[in-house]
Amino acid sequence: MTLRLKTLPAFSAAVAALAIARPALAQAPAVSTLPVQTAAQAADLRLRTDWAWSARYREANATDVVGTVKPRIVLMGDSITQGWYDLDRAFFTPGRIGRGIGGQTTSQMLLRFRQDVIDLNPQVVQIMAGTNDIAGNTGPMTDEQIQANFRSMVEMAQAHGIRVILASIPPADLFPWRPGLDTGPRIQRINAWLRTYAAKTGSVYADYWTAMKGTGLGAREGLTSDHVHPTPAGYEVMNKVAEAAFTQALALPAPRPLAAARIP
Template identity: 25%
Template sequence: MKNNFVFLGDSLTFGYGVNKKDCWITLFESNTNLNIINKGINGSTTTDMLVRFDKDVMTFIPEKAFIMGGTNDLLCNRSISSIVSNIELMIKDLKSINSSIIIGIPPDIIVEDAYNLFMPSPTYDYCKKSLPTLKESLISLCNNYDCNYIDFYSLTKNNIQKNIYLDGIHLNPQGQQLMLNEFLKESTH
């Protein structure tokens, strides 16, 4: 029987806007012998993830778990500390069953593109301004709990000119491949 690897997150985990075959997690699935379970839900906040955590993650008794969230929280004007607290609770539960944990640090956003191509929102600037602080807070959390992390924020920030976005928030197939490459590079440590 294959060991379970659960991916919990929002649209960036779900693969919003691309064919399922182009989603970075589906691409990863073809590179592994683990049983991949994608529990990304479009629009999900870390509070939503916490509510569904037992059913969507713990029931699978995962050998490995990936959690990425926070962008939608920031787009709802929630605090960085609330995001970190929610993710910390999930880490504690996974540690209690000895799961190997990887935290995804959410990608950067392009405010003007998100406003014009996704939907107008008064909270894009707050989100954009908060993402670097969220990154540092999540890295600190991972260090406290001895968890691995994958810094999709720096990856996208450094590749922002390479046309990797569909709409300023979600990644196109090229961006999905970039995320997969980073995941493969970092998750093998």
């Protein structure tokens, strides 16, 4: 007598499902891949983990300190200084060090001023900042707050015997990433303060604004790519102003370091 096993409906359905799913399972990747991090995501993460991007030049600083050619002039700044190095490497002769980071405000530069300037022990530092403060990149900033950050950087530099060049904010009649801001008058106002403060502190004022200004309160046509960031032609104009400022600063007696600044 032959026994017939009845096929259970649920069991048959499960077997059929596995048979259908098998090809799909075989084609699935063995290891899942994470999505590539975008530049915006990386910047957002950095703002939450290294707000001043102190790590940006950490390796370069370590190399420059022990190099055979010691840093003589450090250019501290934002994207205008960073672009200077990117577009005109020839200007950065041995001993000239670029420490620009795009988008930064004076508050961020102040936080990284020790490792990116003082610890390099240069003879001169040029500080070019203010554009992104006016834009509010890290929040609203009053003129007094911007001035306080400049004061702190100048005081730190001079306390360590470093001569200071205060660079004007270059002319800009608009900021593409902050439409609607009336940029020109405020740039003029901060530049006027920088000129006066430079004279009071024995610093050099580098007037890039006058050298680059066109009609109105913006830069001359062809000197910027977007009303803010210089083109190679713009940096050619800036080079002449910078060279004169470097010569003037190096001719000044070095500030007398504070006793506290000499304590390791």
